[in-house]
Amino acid sequence: MPHRKEVLVTGGCGYIGSHAVRALNEAGFAPVVLDNLSTGHLEALTAAGDFKLYQAELRDENALESCFKQHRFTGVLHFAGVALVGESVRDPEKYYGTNVIGSLNLIAVCKRHGVKNLVFSSTAATYGVPQSVPMAEDHPQHPINPYGRTKLTFEQALQSYHGAGQIDYLALRYFNAAGSDPRGDIGEAHDPETHLIPNAYRVALGQLAHLTVHGNDYPTPDGTCIRDYIHVTDLAEAHVLALTHLLNGGVSGAMNLGTGQGHSVLDVVKACEAASGRKIPVVMGARREGDPPSLVADPGKAKQVLGFAARRSDLATIAADAWRWFEKHPHGYAS
Ligand SMILES: NC(=O)c1ccc[n+]([C@@H]2O[C@H](COP(=O)([O-])OP(=O)(O)OC[C@H]3O[C@@H](n4cnc5c(N)ncnc54)[C@H](O)[C@@H]3O)[C@@H](O)[C@H]2O)c1
Incomplete structure (x- = not known):
């Protein structure tokens, strides 16, 4: 079998991440998952094909370091995060701690190990209240809850690190992820379920x-x-396209994923x-x-790019x- 390029998938035991692990396997990559299993499921991963798992916390930079030392990642798909709007209002520390500090740890380790390509799970919640629909990527971003603010903060960090020549990235702003793999063996299982x-x-x-x-x-x-509902297998496929785009030297930036x-x-x-x-x-x-x-969403940019x-x-x-x-x-x- 030809050498398969290793891709780090943070949050690969979660709903969208497990579908992406399957899509990476099908596209010939070798997924390595880092997940603290706080909302994810080991069974989701075992159903999704080949993988290596590091049960580790994004906020623990030493744990990230020891994972990176054992692999040569060609890129990172960064799904790990906390994503409940109501909880983010009650417990902003959890949201800034995970979605901002944890994510900054990840780029610090990427930098040390020369891993340049990162695809980030952003969200339509970074836009806030729409001024007009459909929304293109240049729609103003005024998030109205801490969840959306933490995602926007990390998008802005990526832009700055990219400006300094330290990372290439695509921030994918998902609208509403929905559906399951048509085989019915992996799917959505959140507790509490808000969808x-x-x-x-x-x-x-x-x-x-x-x-x-x-x-x-x-x-x-x-x-x-x-x-705007987008099927989770379409999202997963978009991540493989996004990673391939970066590996081919494509431009960095933000992109809507919707229909x-x-x-x-x-x-x-x-x-x-x-x-x-x-x-x-x-x-x-x-x-x-x-x-x-x-x-x-205005989905034109993802189609074009x-x-x-x-x-x-x-x-x-x-x-x-x-x-x-x-x-x-x-x-x-x-x-
Ligand atoms: N589901 C949606 O509709 C939607 C929409 C927009 C954006 N997003 C974003 O997509 C990403 C994935 O969403 P999902 O619905 O699959 O969520 P999920 O909760 O199913 O998956 C998140 C995964 O990350 C892991 N994780 C969480 N905190 C971690 C930490 N500190 N360290 C290590 N692992 C950690 C969890 O165990 C889980 O496996 C999230 O970043 C979310 O903000 C989701």
């Missing part, structure tokens, strides 16, 4: 009596919030009912603070793939 589709399926599976819709008086056609299509909460519920063949009763609740009516085109991100496919996972794993991973 719409997993919660809709908890209702379909009889684990919740109803789904609470957070506001139906928004200025949208059915009154519920509109979001350009918005779907309302009620559209998503209907798609989940169709995919599962089960009724998902909804109850209308109050708006959540800081939820904009509509968040939709990476040649990226979402393949499984139509709502029916997302709902069907996610259902395959939830039906087989109604309580998530065993671990």
Whole structure:
């Protein structure tokens, strides 16, 4: 077998990271995962193909150092982070400590070991309240919660290190990650679960009596919030394209990952009912603070620069793939 290039995947036991580990394996790379298993699952990784695992904490620079000493990484996919908006408001230290300080540790070690290429999991939450939709990358960034601020801070750090010639990077601003690998063996398993589709399926599976819709008086056609859902296997493929782009000497910067299509909460519920063949009763609740009516990406830059085109991100496919996972794993991973 030809020599496979080693890629460090931080957070590779998580939802998006485990799908990326599988995509890296399929593209002929050798993934090495660093994860503290705080929200990730070992089973997700074992299902995703070949890997080496360092169970380690991003904030522990010595642990990062000993991992880097044993490998020659061609690049890093940096998924590890904490990502609950409400928790970030209550516990900003956890968010700055992990998403900023932990991530700065990672670049420090990359610099020491001459690892130049880094792909970072950023988010549409760095934009804050949209001034217009769809949002292109030059839309102003005024995040409205600590989570979004920590992600923006690290984007800005990457820009500065790149300016000093020390790192090449792509910051990928995901919109709403959704769906599961179509094989149904890896999928979304967060606790607490704040995402719409997993919660809709908890209702379909009889684990919740109803789904609470957070506001139906928004200025949208059915009154519920509109979001841009991107299939997790499309996200994973975009990371392989992003890494390849950097390895080929492509330009650094930030890029949206979305489809350009918005779907309302009620559209998503209907798609989940169709995919599962089960009724998902909804109850209308109050708006959540800081939820904009509509968040939709302008996906043009990723298409132009990476040649990226979402393949499984139509709502029916997302709902069907996610259902395959939830039906087989109604309580998530065993671990
Ligand atoms: N899920 C989404 O819709 C979405 C949207 C935008 C951005 N993102 C970003 O994508 C990334 C992955 O999201 P996800 O949904 O897969 O989350 P996840 O919680 O499933 O995965 C995160 C992984 O990182 C690990 N981790 C967390 N803190 C760590 C630390 N201090 N040291 C080492 N490992 C640590 C966890 O154990 C987990 O395996 C996050 O950075 C998140 O902010 C996610």
